[in-house]
Amino acid sequence: MQPLLTRLRNRQWRLTAQRRVIAEVLAGEHVHLTADEVFERSRAILPEVSRATVYNTLNELVGMGELFEVTHVDGRKRYDPNVEERHHHLVCVDCGRMLDVLADDPRLPEGQQHGFEVLRVEVTFRARCPDCVPVATV
Amino acid sequence: MQPLLTRLRNRQWRLTAQRRVIAEVLAGEHVHLTADEVFERSRAILPEVSRATVYNTLNELVGMGELFEVTHVDGRKRYDPNVEERHHHLVCVDCGRMLDVLADDPRLPEGQQHGFEVLRVEVTFRARCPDCVPVATV
DNA sequence: GTCCCTGCAAACGTTTTGCACACAG
DNA sequence: CTGTGTGCAAAACGTTTGCAGGGAC
Numbered sequence: 001m002q003p004l005l006t007r008l009r010n011r012q013w014r015l016t017a018q019r020r021v022i023a024e025v026l027a028g029e030h031v032h033l034t035a036d037e038v039f040e041r042s043r044a045i046l047p048e049v050s051r052a053t054v055y056n057t058l059n060e061l062v063g064m065g066e067l068f069e070v071t072h073v074d075g076r077k078r079y080d081p082n083v084e085e086r087h088h089h090l091v092c093v094d095c096g097r098m099l100d101v102l103a104d105d106p107r108l109p110e111g112q113q114h115g116f117e118v119l120r121v122e123v124t125f126r127a128r129c130p131d132c133v134p135v136a137t138v
Numbered sequence: 139m140q141p142l143l144t145r146l147r148n149r150q151w152r153l154t155a156q157r158r159v160i161a162e163v164l165a166g167e168h169v170h171l172t173a174d175e176v177f178e179r180s181r182a183i184l185p186e187v188s189r190a191t192v193y194n195t196l197n198e199l200v201g202m203g204e205l206f207e208v209t210h211v212d213g214r215k216r217y218d219p220n221v222e223e224r225h226h227h228l229v230c231v232d233c234g235r236m237l238d239v240l241a242d243d244p245r246l247p248e249g250q251q252h253g254f255e256v257l258r259v260e261v262t263f264r265a266r267c268p269d270c271v272p273v274a275t276v
Numbered sequence: 277g278t279c280c281c282t283g284c285a286a287a288c289g290t291t292t293t294g295c296a297c298a299c300a301g
Numbered sequence: 302c303t304g305t306g307t308g309c310a311a312a313a314c315g316t317t318t319g320c321a322g323g324g325a326c
Binding site (some may be wrong): 107120127 | 153166204207209210213215226228230231237239240241242243244245246247250251252253254255256257258259260261262263264266268272
């Protein structure tokens with residue numbers, strides 16, 4: 001399980017300062033940033049990064065299969081660099097915190113297939129995280 | 139299992155011609171329209187419907203719990219009026235066709251809960267529908 | 277040296293909002 | 302009659318694109 005940057009180097013991906021910073025910002029588990037968050041964090045490291053480059057790079061990485069797009073109720077797309085380990089998501093309905101989790105894929109019963117050929121399953125556990133659980137005593 | 143319009147009447151929901159048409163357009167199973175599709179179909183029935191009213195009404199219905207927002211990979215939100223029967227979704231990765239399906243909820247193992255209190259589970263089966271399955275013979 | 281990545285700003289599609297008027301209750 | 306739903310147009314928001322210049326290989 002190589003880090004993202006190493007995988008990109010091995011692919012002979014054209015590496016500029018901007019693209020390296022973006023890849024570094026995206027590295028890790030439980031990372032599910034919006035494009036704008038990637039932009040902010042990249043810019044904090046390297047001011048010479050533009051929004052357009054962030055969007056271009058994110059789309060390129062998604063196309064290469066090095067990044068997943070995750071849909072997160074609010075309109076904005078989020079990006080998940082954890083492409084090597086099949087996982088699902090646990091999301092806090094209050095603060096939006098999102099963790100990678102391992103859980104069995106549910107199966108679609110025969111009678112419910114409607115002739116479709118199932119390719120994969122996405123599961124999102126909607127939950128309340130420890131910081132957002134209301135305190136019992138008032 | 140009352141139809142949407144009946145439920146809305148029972149709630150004393152202020153009923154105008156526009157809102158009635160919008161509610162009618164949304165009725166049924168396997169209905170997952172975008173805001174703009176709701177707008178188009180409503181306007182075909184009643185030309186005196188504006189985009190703003192469609193958006194206002196959709197948001198109100200979501201807030202009332204009479205409509206679910208479904209996230210559908212592409213940026214646009216879709217609206218699902220099937221709020222009475224717990225169900226998951228089967229989506230064609232090619233044409234985007236979306237059906238309601240019944241399947242068991244997966245369980246999140248103890249060791250994966252991270253202290254979260256799970257409220258509900260959303261499952262999306264990504265698949266290829268019969269119309270989009272590539273033909274074997276070339 | 278070549279090709280493609282880059283920043284900027286403008287364009288885009290979707291959703292929201294401010295306002296005066298209209299209508300359901 | 303009153304409160305709130307309405308259309309319109311403009312704005313907001315996230316994202317994409319066109320273009321001239323620059324840097325990786």
